[in-house]
Amino acid sequence: MDVILFAITAAVALIGAIAMLVARNAVHSALFLLLNFAAIAVLFLLLQSPFLFAIQLTVYAGAIMVLFLFVVMLLGAERVEDTPDRIAWQRPLALGLGAALVAVAVVSVLRGAWEVPPGGEAAATFGDPAQLGALLFTNYLLPFQVTGIILLVAVVGVAVLNQRGRTTSTVKRAPSGD
Amino acid sequence: MESLQIPPVDLRLLTPLLIVVGWAGALLLIDVFFVPDGRKKITGYLAIAGLAVAGLAGIPLWNLSGSTFSGMLVLDRYSLALTWIFLIAGALSIAVALDYLPRHAIEQGEYYPLIMFAVGGMILMAQSADLITLFLGIELLSITLYILTGFAYPRVASEEAGMKYLVLGAFAAGFFVYGIALIFGATGATSLAGIAAYLGRQPFAPQEETLFLAGASLVLIGFSFKIALVPFHMWTPDVYEGSPTPVAAFMSVGTKGAALAALLRVTLALEEAQTFWLPILAVLAAATMILGNLGALGQSNLKRMLAYSSIGHAGYILLGIMVAAERGAEAFLFYILAYTLTNLGAFGVLIALEQRGEAAWSIDDFAGLYQRRPLLAVAMALFMFSLAGVPPTAGFMGKFFIFTAAYAGGLGWLVLIGVLTSAIAAYYYLRVVVKMFMQEPVREVRPELTRGLNTEILIAGVATLILGLLPTPIVLLVERSLVALGG
Numbered sequence: 249m250d251v252i253l254f255a256i257t258a259a260v261a262l263i264g265a266i267a268m269l270v271a272r273n274a275v276h277s278a279l280f281l282l283l284n285f286a287a288i289a290v291l292f293l294l295l296q297s298p299f300l301f302a303i304q305l306t307v308y309a310g311a312i313m314v315l316f317l318f319v320v321m322l323l324g325a326e327r328v329e330d331t332p333d334r335i336a337w338q339r340p341l342a343l344g345l346g347a348a349l350v351a352v353a354v355v356s357v358l359r360g361a362w363e364v365p366p367g368g369e370a371a372a373t374f375g376d377p378a379q380l381g382a383l384l385f386t387n388y389l390l391p392f393q394v395t396g397i398i399l400l401v402a403v404v405g406v407a408v409l410n411q412r413g414r415t416t417s418t419v420k421r422a423p424s425g426d
Numbered sequence: 427m428e429s430l431q432i433p434p435v436d437l438r439l440l441t442p443l444l445i446v447v448g449w450a451g452a453l454l455l456i457d458v459f460f461v462p463d464g465r466k467k468i469t470g471y472l473a474i475a476g477l478a479v480a481g482l483a484g485i486p487l488w489n490l491s492g493s494t495f496s497g498m499l500v501l502d503r504y505s506l507a508l509t510w511i512f513l514i515a516g517a518l519s520i521a522v523a524l525d526y527l528p529r530h531a532i533e534q535g536e537y538y539p540l541i542m543f544a545v546g547g548m549i550l551m552a553q554s555a556d557l558i559t560l561f562l563g564i565e566l567l568s569i570t571l572y573i574l575t576g577f578a579y580p581r582v583a584s585e586e587a588g589m590k591y592l593v594l595g596a597f598a599a600g601f602f603v604y605g606i607a608l609i610f611g612a613t614g615a616t617s618l619a620g621i622a623a624y625l626g627r628q629p630f631a632p633q634e635e636t637l638f639l640a641g642a643s644l645v646l647i648g649f650s651f652k653i654a655l656v657p658f659h660m661w662t663p664d665v666y667e668g669s670p671t672p673v674a675a676f677m678s679v680g681t682k683g684a685a686l687a688a689l690l691r692v693t694l695a696l697e698e699a700q701t702f703w704l705p706i707l708a709v710l711a712a713a714t715m716i717l718g719n720l721g722a723l724g725q726s727n728l729k730r731m732l733a734y735s736s737i738g739h740a741g742y743i744l745l746g747i748m749v750a751a752e753r754g755a756e757a758f759l760f761y762i763l764a765y766t767l768t769n770l771g772a773f774g775v776l777i778a779l780e781q782r783g784e785a786a787w788s789i790d791d792f793a794g795l796y797q798r799r800p801l802l803a804v805a806m807a808l809f810m811f812s813l814a815g816v817p818p819t820a821g822f823m824g825k826f827f828i829f830t831a832a833y834a835g836g837l838g839w840l841v842l843i844g845v846l847t848s849a850i851a852a853y854y855y856l857r858v859v860v861k862m863f864m865q866e867p868v869r870e871v872r873p874e875l876t877r878g879l880n881t882e883i884l885i886a887g888v889a890t891l892i893l894g895l896l897p898t899p900i901v902l903l904v905e906r907s908l909v910a911l912g913g
Contacts, residue, residue: 386432390495394550394562397447398569401543404454405573408536 254294261287274320278313285309299377436494439501441487442480442509443549449476450542457535466535470524470878473538474517477545481513497617498556503907504755508552508687511763512680516545518770518886519676522777524878526672529781532578541676544570548684557606557616557645560688564602564652567684568595571677575669587668594651594661602648608641618695625698632702639702645692646706652685655744656713659737663721666733667787671780674729675773678736679766686740690747690758697751707748712843714741719847722854728776729787731854732769735813738851739765742844746828749835757827759904764812764820764893771886772809775802778873778883792858794867802873803862805887812890814855815848820893827901 264284271277289304384392437444453476457469484506493500520541527533547566554560572595576588610616612635613624624638632639650658666674696703718738725731743765746758779791796803812821825848833841893900 382430385430387496388558389432389435390498391558391562394559394566397451397543397546398562398566400451401540401566401569401573404536404540405569408534408540408573409576409579411534 250294254291257287257290257294261291275317278317278320281316282309282313285313299380302377433496434494436492439487439490439492439494440499440553442484442506442513443546443553445480445483446476446513446542446549447546449473449479450539450546453539453542454536457539461535466527466533466538467524469535470520470538473520473542476542477513477517477520481510484509493555495559497619498559499550499553500555501553504691504759505549505552507759507904507907508683508762509549511683511759511766512545512548512552515676515679515683515766515770516541518774518882519672519680521878521882522675522770522774523670523672525874525876526670526777526780526879529874530578530670532670534577537574537577540570540574544574544676544680548680551684551688554688555618555691557609557618557692560692561599561602561606563688564648564685565599567681568599568652571595571673571681574673574676575665577673578668578670581668583668584670585668587665590661590668591665598648598651598658601644601651605641605644605646605648608637608644610641612638612641618692622695622698625696630698630701632699635699639699642696642699642703643706646703649685649689649692650710653682653689653740653744654737655710655740656717656737659714659718662737663725663730663733666736667727667729671729671773671777674733675770675777678732678773679769682736682740682743683762683766686743686747686758686762690750690755693747694750704748707744708837708840711741711744711748711840714738714744715843715847716741719851719854723850725854726789727787728789728792728858731789732772732776735851735855736769738847739769739813741847742825742828745832745837745840745844748837748840749831752835753831754828754835755908756901756904757824757831759907760827760893760897760901761824763900763904764824764890767886767889767893768809768812768819768821771805771883771890772813774879774883774886775806775809778802778875778879779871781872781874789858789861790868791871792861793865795862795873798867799873799875802875802883805883806862807859808887808890810855810858812894814852816852818891818894820890820897823894823897 261284264280264282264287268277268280268284271280285304285308289301289309292298292300292304450473453469453472456472457466461468487501487506488503491500491502520538523537523541527537544567547563547568547570550563550566551560554563572588572592575591576585578584606616609621613621615621615624647658649655654662666678669677693703693707715738718734718736718741722731722734722738725734743758743761746754746761748754750758776787780787792806795806808819812819815821815825817823825844829841829844832844
């Protein structure tokens with residue numbers, strides 16, 4: 249049962265990824281990426297990580313992709329013009345690196361990387377939202393708060409960088425880096 | 427469900443940090459609601475007052491030490507001394523900006539709270555005993571600086587610098603986080619104490635620690651970027667040149683100082699793995715000293731020259747970190763203090779010469795400064811001597827302590843490179859002095875000295891001299907500040 253479910257979701261994820269690459273319209277690309285994210289979320293569920301599933305859906309599919317679509321439509325950048333690649337060595341390099349990644353993945357699968365190492369069995373409560381929440385409010389209380397301050401600074405930054413260009417409308421930058 | 431047990435929290439240990447961050451948050455609101463446009467200087471004065479209060483609040487903590495928040499933050503004299511240095515750097519950066527911002531028509535009240543948030547990030551880095559809080563401190567500092575770098579709207583160079591810094595900084599942050607993840611995978615801990623315990627359980631054998639070493643290397647790359655060590659320094663000249671000069675001044679002493687301070691703590695925790703990181707840091711330090719100073723040689727733009735010079739100085743400071751376990755940590759603290767004051771002073775003079783719409787950063791603009799503004803020229807000469815390491819200035823004592831500590835620690839060849847590159851550096855620093863005192867002005871540059879700027883240059887100049895002439899009290903203070911730093 250698991251294998252069938254996995255095969256279906258994996259196929260959907262792959263199709264989404266490939267379709268995103270070949271789509272000529274940026275909006276279509278974004279929507280295909282959304283499909284890919286949703287499929288990956290289901291994969292997380294199959295791996296018994298309900299929390300990652302929810303995060304993947306709400307944060308990536310929900311927030312980030314919506315923002316992405318919004319920006320693409322706002323800028324009217326749906327259409328890709330057929331301009332020749334400015335950096336000629338970029339495409340071969342990307343292909344080469346991609347091939348290397350696939351090779352590494354194949355080799356590690358062939359060498360048995362999927363077998364659980366001794367003692368590596370995850371605890372039943374691993375990735376449990378309640379536990380994560382408890383950790384955030386106990387051991388990681390301080391990082392949690394500091395993250396809040398960082399977000400505050402980022403929001404202030406958006407306001408500052410936009411405000412100064414009040415007369416023009418050229419400012420399109422988000423100040424958070426990662 | 428059982429109730430959560432929040433581990434005991436001792437907020438006393440965080441007093442300066444809490445005051446700085448809390449006051450910055452409050453100041454944002456005060457600035458919006460109570461400070462009228464055009465009188466934003468008030469916000470600046472309030473920010474300086476907040477930093478001063480935080481500094482005073484740190485005094486009773488001198489005899490206190492301990493850790494809190496599950497050992498993520500520590501308070502010791504080392505972190506407290508750094509906190510004071512950072513508070514001084516923040517306050518002086520605000521003082522030089524008070525008149526700079528309106529003169530360039532880029533005044534916004536948020537500038538001052540943002541500097542305070544950056545200082546908060548730096549204090550967090552100095553107090554961190556855990557890679558997670560360390561990373562968050564770096565990010566708090568960096569995100570603030572991305573904003574401040576792009577502050578000089580509509581100057582395109584500022585936009586470009588902000589963008590460059592953001593992209594490269596995000597990249598470096600990625601390295602850092604990935605490194606933390608790998609270290610956690612290898613050691614099962616993100617706390618420095620936990621990592622040290624892991625390394626201490628058996629003699630260090632590099633071939634068995636691939637995962638840990640990969641993580642440590644990535645973390646080191648993240649650090650190198652923030653400190654601008656060669657070869658991760660490419661962004662520095664462009665970003666310094668593009669950002670508003672007070673921000674460049676703050677960055678040159680702030681980011682560097684905080685990142686180096688955190689690096690010192692991390693290397694102390696990784697002492698067992700010294701055979702791994704010591705050669706790497708040695709090569710980085712050598713390359714940084716050589717290329718930083720050589721790069722400065724060809725610059726006719728003083729802002730870029732100071733950028734390269736700051737790269738070179740990071741190399742010297744790195745020597746202190748490498749022998750931190752012996753007497754290096756003391757030399758490190760002294761050097762940071764000396765460099766902070768001197769460099770802020772030099773940038774202060776640069777700001778005095780800078781006018782709206784046209785930058786007077788060319789070295790020719792300094793020609794004949796002595797005839798027009800003798801005191802300003804003397805101050806600049808003092809800062810240049812100190813950066814070059816000429817006695818009797820703070821820079822000389824700093825270099826002296828660093829080099830003797832490094833020599834005693836067995837880094838003779840690095841000391842040799844350090845002395846040779848200092849000689850090279852003397853050329854471009856003294857060139858400025860020669861221009862100011864011995865040449866006729868090429869064009870009319872009218873320095874604008876205002877109260878904030880005057881005060882800043884005066885404080886920096888006097889401190890540079892005192893540190894050089896009477897270093898003993900400061901050295902004693904620094905020595906005492908390291909009693910508790912066991913690693």
